[in-house]
Amino acid sequence: MSAPAVPTGRVVVIGGGPGGYEAALVARRLGADVTVVERTGLGGAAVLTDVVPSKTLIATAEWMTTASLAPELGVGGPQAQRPTIDLAAVNTRVKALAAAQSADIGARLEREGVRVLLGEGSLQDAQHVAVRTPAGRDDLVLEADVVLLATGATPRVLPEAMPDGERILTWTQLYDLAELPSRLIVVGSGVTGAEFAGAYSALGVDVVLVSSRDRVLPGEDADAAELLEQVFTAGGMTVLGRTRAVAARRTADGVEVELSDGRVVTGSHVLLAVGSVPNTAGLGLEEAGVRLGPAGHVLVDQVSRTSARGVYAAGDCTGVLPLASVAATQGRIAMSHALGDAVAPLSLRGVAANVFTTPEIATVGLSEARLRETGTPYEVSTLPLARNPRAKMLGVHEGFVKLFAHPSSGTVLGAVVVGPRASEQVFPLTLAVAHRMTADQLADAITVYPSMSGTIAEVARMLHHRPVD
Template sequence: MSPRIVIVGGGPGGYEAALVAVKQGAEVTLIERQGLGGNAVLTDVVPSKTVIATAEWRTIADRAPQLGIRDRDGSDTSERSEHSVDLKAVNDRVRKLVLKQSYDIATRMAKNDIRVVQGEGRLVSPTRVETDDDAFEADAILLALGARPRILPDAQPDGERILTWTQLYDLKELPEHLIVVGSGVTGAEFAGAYNLLGSHVTLIASGERVLSTQDPEASDLITEIFHERGMDVVGGRAQAAVNTGDGVRVTLSDGRVIEGSHCLMAVGSVPNTAGVGLEEAGVTLDERGYVMVDKVSRTSARGVYAAGDCTGVFPLASVAATQGRIAMAHALGDAVTPIDLRQVASNVFTAPEIASVGASEAELKERGIFYEVSKLDLARNPRAKMLGIDQGFVKIFGHTVTGQVLGAVIVGSRAGEHIFPLTLALAHHLTVDQIASAFTVYPSLSGTVSEVARRLHHMGDVAKKI
């Protein structure tokens, strides 16, 4: 008899796990309440990055004059007054792409004979999941429950003026003045995108700096660019947001009041772990409500695994998918390599992007590791000059003794694409010399990665003199 796998949640952690399990000969049932793809496809990654991709076009238009591009009458094509954004059309496109991506996932499930059940799954025991209409016995269960936007008590979203990031795609017109509360990844990405689309944006940063978890030089550069584009960055913590009828009023904890047309609340997320029978079935949650898992995605209940945002590990689709694949490999007796979070590459989709992998400089200092830093601005890169790109940099941290790549940061256009060779270096313990000795296309933006590595050929004082 084939092993029975029940997966609760159809996001990356769930559907990737389902594909692994069915290839191992399991009988797979996937329960999803909204639609296949989960938050990553339906309300988060795919829609947000589609809007951001549209906004990024404005940065390309800004570079048109230096590339010799003019309107037919000879006027400057970079004048933003010459371009307007139809937000309804943008959001209509978003919804079409979301439906197409979700449909493609559903098609893959059907082709692989994975049973998809619409409904909300509840864990009755470590071997049984129920919905309102049915019950499923399982040899192993995977929880891929996801998360939802965190709501402040005095800033309740109404879908009209006060919004979460899941509600932005219902807007028909561009906000005249968008107040973004929260300067983490989500807040910074949307603040940057709507600023480029044409809204006046005020970004409220509660931390020490915008994108406070990112490399300080990267954070400083993005903040400087935000200011250059006319964004207001305000330090403080939002206490309340009120819909005034024709706008919003946001009150900070120190009493300051900021008024705008709309407010986006981007103050983190909470896991969807309440009311689905987890604790009753023996699944341990931490103090924040996240499912506690080990490096092969096991929970405290035998035969029950968890993946994705509900675990609080890293809120990244790539991590969720990896957790789900590892869980199924372990449950079905396949070879398993525990997840190594030091190898996770992440990307902030601002313009320019911030991509990073491995240890940060702060972490290296805290751990007392001997390292050297090599950094070059992209403005020196010939391909960047051709494209009119004059912002961004590549930075690599190399071990002083072994030469192994310890971490890296890339700030620039399509940084998320260019971080991959450095992710490979981390995963396979490559040295800076091995990176430098590999051929790159000339001219290419990735050529700077090789050059930065080459500057670390001799660690210590020699590297600093080159």
């Protein structure tokens, strides 16, 4: 039997990050002629300068944390020394892995028949994409039935703290360092700031973390953030809360950072982790009828449509949720909708997120702050990982599992996992939230003994209500 006919068309994707290349693969499977325009390298910032490099660096830092447990676990002796770090070798590995991942994406697109053009894409109108090649000429105009904008975002900088790539750095510039900073000042205590502060502290660097709020990770679960800050300070990190960096200047042998409360902090390097800005300027978007938000993000609906007919957008340039997984989902939804395939609108209900600190913090579903804000009735149960037998064996002392459920139906509303590899442990809770399972259904699943995931089932059992006649 022949395959059913599928819609075809010319699809141009501007940006080769997760939102772009995942969309390209879907469009090819649906029979479209697909061109991806990418200015730096396939995989975008997620692969080349952000997610893959940072998590590779963090993986090295995790080994240092594990090594610190050696005496407790009976490994080594009185003369055992802490391992040393060759940052140049670490960063060589980081960049090699990023390049390899980018090459793998390119090979996959080539196998699937996706055309890739190196250059900068912009809209002439909703049906025409101009491509400026590395030579600097607008020497190509692509006709398109569908355009996907997946241009990502870049690190935000401060007017009085402009990065120089040597002492004043964004997170994209860290991987050129040949030696560990003697004292690293991290400005910004959101996810990026906390991850790098924790990683460099584990590598043996004296770290100062500047937080504009009263605690680190202000957008995360309060109990999780409080625990992480305790771990940070216990490990020797200095956390300066309720103050902002207003300027950063080079000194003879380092930097000085001026804070909003008048203090001046000195160090060898400063990392700016103060958010990002969407890459939407100068692309002809508004002239083509694409509406932008106040911060420059492309406004999209739940199937990734913009205000211009035939133009879709995905990823960090939309400001929906800055996660590679969400960008990829937006891109897939966009192409399925544009090319007439069955599609479900984007739902953030079952999106899991993770902070790659030590311990990791994984969340899914509604947060406790959101439940309170909306007046949603809920019950909560929490257990520390220190009671888990597998955690005891591994020398794990910090962490917990927290579960939110509706008091009458028992439906799992959200969850928080704090501990080693929380990013892996959160998956059963993601399934529970996405499929509206009850705490009893979660508890009925038999877990391995001993295992870290056993605490998830135990927390769910704590939410059981005996039926009343």
